[in-house]
Amino acid sequence: MLFKKVVIAGVGLIGGSLGLALCKRNIVPQVVGVDPDQDNLELAVQLGAVHQGATLAEALTGADLFIIATPIGVSLGVLEMALPYLQQGTIVTDVGSVKGRLVERAEAMLPAGIHFIGGHPMAGLEVAGVSGAREDLFEGACYLLTPTEKTEPAALIRLRGLIECLGATPMELDYREHDEAVAVISHLPHLLSAALVNTVSYDAKEQLLLTLAAGGFRDTTRIAASNPLMWRDILLTNRSMVLAAINKFRVQLDKIEQSIEQFDPDILVDALTRAQNLRSTLPENRKYRLRDK
Ligand SMILES: NC(=O)c1ccc[n+]([C@@H]2O[C@H](COP(=O)([O-])OP(=O)(O)OC[C@H]3O[C@@H](n4cnc5c(N)ncnc54)[C@H](O)[C@@H]3O)[C@@H](O)[C@H]2O)c1
Numbered sequence: 316m317l318f319k320k321v322v323i324a325g326v327g328l329i330g331g332s333l334g335l336a337l338c339k340r341n342i343v344p345q346v347v348g349v350d351p352d353q354d355n356l357e358l359a360v361q362l363g364a365v366h367q368g369a370t371l372a373e374a375l376t377g378a379d380l381f382i383i384a385t386p387i388g389v390s391l392g393v394l395e396m397a398l399p400y401l402q403q404g405t406i407v408t409d410v411g412s413v414k415g416r417l418v419e420r421a422e423a424m425l426p427a428g429i430h431f432i433g434g435h436p437m438a439g440l441e442v443a444g445v446s447g448a449r450e451d452l453f454e455g456a457c458y459l460l461t462p463t464e465k466t467e468p469a470a471l472i473r474l475r476g477l478i479e480c481l482g483a484t485p486m487e488l489d490y491r492e493h494d495e496a497v498a499v500i501s502h503l504p505h506l507l508s509a510a511l512v513n514t515v516s517y518d519a520k521e522q523l524l525l526t527l528a529a530g531g532f533r534d535t536t537r538i539a540a541s542n543p544l545m546w547r548d549i550l551l552t553n554r555s556m557v558l559a560a561i562n563k564f565r566v567q568l569d570k571i572e573q574s575i576e577q578f579d580p581d582i583l584v585d586a587l588t589r590a591q592n593l594r595s596t597l598p599e600n601r602k603y604r605l606r607d608k
Pocket residue numbers: 324325326327328329330349350351352355384385386387389393410411412413435436437438439440441442443444445545549
C-alpha cells in the first residue's frame with residue numbers, strides 16, 4: 316500500500332475525481348475530504364469520492380499524503396493552515412494549473428521531513444464541483460510533477476506510484492517550464508475559445524449564428540463553458556507566459572490573414588496542411604488520452 320490516509324482539501328471536480336479513483340479502486344484505505352462548501356462535501360461522501368468529511372485539523376492526523384485541490388489563489392493559505400497538523404514524512408502535493416512561485420514558497424514553508432511536490436493532472440472538464448467528478452478522469456492522461464533539487468527522491472517515487480494507480484502517466488518538468496508549456500497548450504486554447512464565442516455573441520446575427528452552430532463551433536468552444544473565476548485566476552497568475560503565447564498565436568493568425576488578403580493559396584494551404592499533419596498525430600476520439608494512440 317502506497318499511502319494509508321490521504322486528505323484532499325477541495326473536493327471539487329479534480330479533488331473529487333482523485334477521491335473517486337482512490338476510494339472506488341481501493342487504492343487507499345482512508346480518504347478524507349476538507350471543503351468549506353458543506354453541501355459539496357456531503358455530496359462527495361454520498362458519491363463515494365471521500366470516506367468522510369472533516370476539518371483540516373481532524374483530517375490531517377495520521378495522514379501520509381495531503382492533496383491541495385483548491386482554487387490556485389487559496390492553495391498556499393490552505394498549506395499554511397495545515398502546517399501545525401502535518402506530520403513527519405507526509406507528502407504534500409497540489410493540482411493547480413499554474414505553479415508560479417507556489418513551489419518555492421511551499422518548499423520554504425515546510426519543515427525538513429515534510430515533502431512538497433507540485434502536481435498538475437492534464438485532464439479536466441468544463442464543469443465545477445464534485446457533482447461532475449469522474450473516477451476515470453485521469454486515465455491515459457499526462458500527470459505533471461514539478462520536483463526541484465530539494466525534492467526527496469523516495470517521496471517522488473511514491474507519488475509517481477499513486478499517479479500510475481490512477482491510470483495516468485507521471486511526467487516531470489521544471490515548474491517554470493511547466494508554466495510556459497501549459498500557457499500554450501492549455502491557457503491559450505481556453506482564451507481563444509472564449510474569444511471565439513464572444514465573436515458570435517457580439518454579432519448582430521447572434522441567434523442565427525447559434526442556430527447554425529455545428530461540429531466546428533461546438534468542438535472548438537466546449538471549454539468556453541468552464542468556470543470563469545477559475546480561468547481568471549489561471550490567466551492572471553500565469554500572465555507573462557500567457558501574453559507570450561498570445562503573441563505566438565497572433566503570428567500564426569496574421570500569416571493566415573495575409574494569405575487570404577493577398578489571395579495566396581500556397582501559403583494558405585501550407586498553413587492548413589501543417590496544422591492538419593500535426594493534429595492528426597493526436598489520439599482520436601478521447602480528448603485527454605495519451606496511451607491509446
Ligand atoms: N477544472 C479543470 O479542468 C482542472 C484541470 C486540472 C487542474 N485544475 C486545477 O484544480 C484546482 C481545482 O479546480 P476544480 O476544477 O476542481 O475546481 P472546483 O471549483 O470544482 O473545486 C474546488 C473546490 O475547492 C473548494 N475550496 C475552496 N476554498 C477552499 C479552502 N480554503 N479549503 C478547502 N477547499 C476549498 C471549493 O469549495 C471547491 O469544492 C484548481 O487549482 C485548478 O487550477 C483544474
